[in-house]
Amino acid sequence: LAKTTQPISMDSYEGQEVNITCSHNNIATNDYITWYQQFPSQGPRFIIQGYKTKVTNEVASLFIPADRKSSTLSLPRVSLSDTAVYYCLVGDAPYNQGGKLIFGQGTELSVKP
Amino acid sequence: EAGVTQFPSHSVIEKGQTVTLRCDPISGHDNLYWYRRVMGKEIKFLLHFVKESKQDESGMPNNRFLAERTGGTYSTLKVQPAELEDSGVYFCASSQFSTGERQETQYFGPGTRLLVL
Numbered sequence: 315l316a317k318t319t320q321p322i323s324m325d326s327y328e329g330q331e332v333n334i335t336c337s338h339n340n341i342a343t344n345d346y347i348t349w350y351q352q353f354p355s356q357g358p359r360f361i362i363q364g365y366k367t368k369v370t371n372e373v374a375s376l377f378i379p380a381d382r383k384s385s386t387l388s389l390p391r392v393s394l395s396d397t398a399v400y401y402c403l404v405g406d407a408p409y410n411q412g413g414k415l416i417f418g419q420g421t422e423l424s425v426k427p
Numbered sequence: 428e429a430g431v432t433q434f435p436s437h438s439v440i441e442k443g444q445t446v447t448l449r450c451d452p453i454s455g456h457d458n459l460y461w462y463r464r465v466m467g468k469e470i471k472f473l474l475h476f477v478k479e480s481k482q483d484e485s486g487m488p489n490n491r492f493l494a495e496r497t498g499g500t501y502s503t504l505k506v507q508p509a510e511l512e513d514s515g516v517y518f519c520a521s522s523q524f525s526t527g528e529r530q531e532t533q534y535f536g537p538g539t540r541l542l543v544l
Contacts, residue, residue: 348532357431357518357535358470401470414460414472414483415520415533 318402323422332389334421336402339383347378347385350401352420358401362387389423397425429453431536433519439542445507448539452501452521458482459502460522460533461494465515473517476502477524509543516540 319337326332338347346365350358362369364376375388389396399420405413432451440446452459461473474484478499496502506513520533
């Protein structure tokens with residue numbers, strides 16, 4: 315199983331760009347990298363997923379270098395409502411039947427006014 | 428479209444009692460997962476259903492936990508008898524049956540907060 319390492323906490327201010335880096339040195343060839351967001355008293359929510367290079371959606375961007383041993387979640391111009399815990403996950407899934415998600419401790423992002 | 432729902436949202440029981448948690452996945456989702464977070468720890472996988480069949484129950488802590496998904500729709504997780512260390516938040520997630528090219532997105536419910544006294 316690919317283990318992930320990410321900072322325990324980060325602080326930012328409204329309007330700033332936030333980059334959270336995750337290390338996954340033992341990522342397998344078939345693994346995808348997925349980020350989830352969790353607000354207090356809610357379940358985790360999918361943000362973005364990628365395999366290599368760069369992926370962008372309406373919420374965030376995900377940068378994955380060629381060796382795939384790390385990835386960076388980029389949140390542009392954060393607001394107070396982006397305060398949450400962000401989890402980096404690397405898949406442990408047979409291709410065609412889904413699979414369990416392996417959560418680490420996550421990064422607690424605090425956005426201040 | 429309704430998301431994953433869980434019932435109850437909170438439960439407070441005494442040690443030795445029985446509690447049953449329910450999860451209603453998104454309609455049409457074949458995959459259903461149970462996870463839990465105990466105090467101060469990471470979210471941990473418990474088990475995975477594909478329709479009504481248990482695909483992976485490697486995360487179930489012991490035989491006091493029983494999960495069912497009769498008919499392949501909603502699922503229940505029963506803890507009997509409950510112990511103090513069972514306190515935590517129990518999450519349910521569901522996903523569509525993957526077409527095989529990528530790890531599918533799992534949609535989580537809000538969780539059930541269980542407190543065993």
